Amino acid sequence: MKERHAPEWLTRWEYAHRGLHGPGVPENSLAAAAAAIAAGMGIECDVQRSRDDHPMVFHDWELGRLTGEAGETEHRTADELEALVLLGTDQHPVRLATFLDVVGGQVPLLIEIKSKRGYDVEWTCIVVSRLLDTYSGPHAVMSFDPLVARWFRRHAPQTACGLVMREDGRGDTQTAWRRRLALWVAKPDFLAYHVAALPSHWVAGLRARGLPVLTWTVNSPEARARALTDADALIAEGEGLA
Secondary structure (H helix, E strand, O other), X not given: OOOOOOOOOHHHOOEEEOOOOEOOEOOOOHHHHHHHHHHOOEEEEEEEEOOOOOEEEOOOXXXXXXXXXXOEHHHOOHHHHHOOOOOOOOOOOEEHHHHHHHHOOXXXXXXXXXXXXXXXXXXXXXXXXXXXXXXXXXXXXXXXXXXXXXXXXXXXXXXXXXXXXXXXXXXXXXXXXXXXXHHHHHOOOEEEEEHHHOOOHHHHHHXXXXXXXXXXXXXXXXXXXXXXXXXXXXXXXXXXXX
16 A cells, blocks of 8 residues: 555644534534634534434434433434524534535635444545545544544545544543554544643654654634644634633
């Protein structure tokens, strides 16, 4: 397999975390996408599957925080999810296909594919890649699950793929050996590293060897200052925006 390189646009943008959301503009909504586009920012969004296998732009496994509904997101069909209302707004969860149509290549997209223990994440990779095959705008995928980058590298090499990491009590990369194993499995085109774990000698070494480093979630002036020093591009929200 020939050597891969991250696309040149990847580090030239700042990305709105879950779109440019705020009061009255919910995360991962079409309104948040429109606000990011108007502000000249790239968009980071989250994707998981509906019960009938449509990629949906939605972060949580549970519906409650965002919609007030009980139950798990993956147990609803795409039509049922799109019929829900995001709390306090006129916005609805949407299919990734709709989200791609609205963005239409105006700004780059970072698509985080959600995964969890026992989840068939490779099927999500397949259904997402089918949509991206006909999408001409700049885009990349990323995930905490190293199997996502591995799948895209092997089966959809035209799509840049990243590995998301954190070092705190959540996730599966708290220890150095787990981080190195995830990197070895993924062989990503870029890292998206938790800003709270920066600076990191290991990440700095990877960056010095040419691996681009994005960082999330930049949500304060202090985090922004650190990110501008220790990463190549920011995924930001709230008080972390420029």
